[in-house]
Amino acid sequence: MKTVALSGQTGQGVETAGEMLAALLSQSGLSYRTWRDFSTVIRGGSTAYEISIVESDDGRIDHNNAPRTSAVDLAVVWDDAGAEAYRCRLTHEGNLLGSQHVSDLLPENTEASPHLGYNIWALGVIVGALGFTQQDLEAAVSERFPDPTNLGLAVRGYQKGQLHQIFRVQKSDEMVRMTGNQALCLGAVAGGVRFYCGYPITPASDILEILALKLPELGGVVYQAEDEIAAIHMAVGASYAGSRTFVATSGPGFSLMTEGIGYAATIEVPLVVIDNQRGGPSTGMPTKGEQSDLNHALYGGHGEFARIVLAPTSILDSALVIQEALNLAEHYQCVVLLLLDLDMAMNQKAYPWSRIESLLTAVPIDRSTTIVAGAVQDYRRFHADAGQLPQRTIPGVAGGAYVASGDEHDERGWMEPDFSQVRSTLHLRRLHKVDHIDYQRPWDRIGEDNAPVVLVGMGAMSELISAVVLSMPDVYQGLLLRQLAPLPTMPKFSSRVEMIVVAEYNATGQLQRLVEPMFRGKTFRSVRRYDGEQFTVEEFKEQLMAIRLPREGMVD
Structure with missing residues (x-):
């Protein structure tokens, strides 16, 4: 795998150059993964864009699940801060190039570059180093920036990059760029x-x-609400009216939506809520990833109500999971919370379109307990026979009108019932309707059953666990969790398993506390990170190597 990096200041167009490079790689049929590090300030903070290209003959790497690596083969930086960040990671010190603002660079690796335009010069350097043709570069730059000044900067950079060639592009069928957020949107539309x-x-x-760009083309509607409270209640109203919908937010917005989530649970309206986790609490670290909202998803909200919590294990899995979540929400008439983390949501990988397309037809739409047309008689919205779920109508079904009150209510939806009666019947039915759910993919198990150490994780940890299991199959096997509530029946591990290591991006071990009771008698250890940075695969392996098997003496 070859990794290139572009570093600069927020406002210099580093993201734009990174996206242009990713487009070139996709058009050339190359597998890759990106990593973006950007500041919370609009101008002046540091920003970086890394792309790791999977070489076709590298059997040590899962092409569809390539993790971020520590080693960088070529870096282009704007200033000393960028040089300091990448100098220690370079595989060859001669492959650090930069502007006139970088000290201690080889003279031949430095070139004067304007503050605005540096990104295009740096793009040229990287494109030249990767073995693209000058025509490839000129076409990409001219399409985005018709001003010939940009083309001149790009060509200057290209000529310098050719002197540091680290890769030779071999083109094949075009790939499709995809982030977790994009996969979610595709899956939602499907x-x-x-x-x-x-x-x-x-x-x-x-x-x-x-969705603002794509849904109107399909006859859909997108609306930007004034805040998260309005957004979730609009989504509840749309769902009540019979529309399939979801709402997406991050930590602070998730907090604001909590009362609306409880309302949806009380009136038993299906709703999918996406929480793209970032570092908290409060505003926290808006541009840094974390997995610290798990407890909020599991237990957040006043009172008690049922919810399902899922977490995709990869970018493409996001497209499947949201389709499954929409079906589960409709069948069980409940809220389904779907947890991503920033790394999976915003970073991208390249896939063949055929692989993506197959996912969009893999989960048939199932409206299940929803009556969408016709008529009903003697309808009691919240009545259900023992062990069954109630039938839900939407407006327009004759005889199916009902009151959807957040106040405690009886089977007709009427407020101020006999509380002693409805709390012991209707309330308990609501609470326990998702104690066990019919979900076919609660977890993925990878590796060999007799490996002595089980690595457990969710979300962005999945690609790291997969990489370690692939490279050290005699030591590690993996359990990638997708269903977090209700907690599913876990797989049985052989007697050869000596330790379970839970890896997560938070400080308090939220996932470990959730799963540890399911594996009584096993030795548990943890790998945690909560500084906003994501592990490279080398850093993750180093953390694991510090943990000894019980027979060798346990060392944290």
Whole structure:
């Protein structure tokens, strides 16, 4: 795998150059993964864009699940801060190039570059180093920036990059770029979503922007609400009216939506809520990833109500999971909370379109307990026979009108019932209707059953666990959790398993506390990170190597 990096200041167009490079790689049929590090300030903070290209003959790497690596083969930086960040990671010190603002560079690796335009010069350097033709570069730059000044900067960079060639592009069938947010949107559309309302918040804003472009083309509606409270209640109203919908946010917005989630649970309206997790609490680290909202998803809200919590294990899995979540929400008439984290939501990988397309037809739309047409008689919205779920009508079904009150209510939806009666019947039915759910993919198990150490994780940890299991199959096997509530029956591990290591991006071990009771008698250890940074695969292996098997003496 070859990794290139571009570093600069926020406002210099580093993201733009990175996206242009990713487009070139996709058009050339190359597998890759990106990593973006950007500041919370609009101008002046540091920003970086890394792309790791999977070489076709590298059997040590899962091409569809390539993790971020520590080693960088070529870096282009604007200033000393960028040089300091990448100098220690370079595989060859001669492959650090930069502007006139970088000290201690080889003279031949430095070139004067304007503050605005540096990104295009740096793009040229990287494109030259990767072995693209000059025509490839000129076409990409001219399409985005017709001003010939940009083309001159790009060509200057290209000529310098050719002196540091680290890769030779061999073109094949075009690939499709995909982030977790994009995969969610595709899956939602395939799952029947034609109405969306939201409020911008990093890292979920992309979802609002993508759907605002695409849903109207399909006859759908997108609305930017004034805040997260309005967004979730609009989504509840749309669902009540019979539209399949979801709402997406991040930590602070998730907090604001909590009362609306409880309301949806009380009136038993299906709703999918996406939480793209970032570092908290409060505003926290808006541009840094974390997995610290698990407890909020599991237990957040006043009172007690049922919810399902799912977490995709990869970018493409996001497209499947949201389709499954829409079906589960409709069948069980409940809220389904779907947890992503920033790394999976915003970073991208390249896939063949055929692979993506197959996912969009893999989950048939199932409206299950929803009556969408016709008529009903003697209808009691919240009545259900023992062990069954109630039938839900939507407006327009003759005889199916009902009151959807957040106040405690009886089977007709009427307020001020005999509380002693409804709390012991209707309330308990609501609470326990998802104690066990019919979900076919609660977890993925990878590796050999007799490996002595089980690595457990969710979300963005999945690609790291997969990489370690692939490279060290005699030591590690993996359990990638997708269903977090209700907690599913876990697989049985052989007697050869000596330790379970839970890896997660939070400080308190939220996932470990959730799963540890399911594996009584096993030795548990943890790998945690909560500084906003994501592990490279080398850093993750180093953390694992510090943990000894019980027979060798346990060392944290």
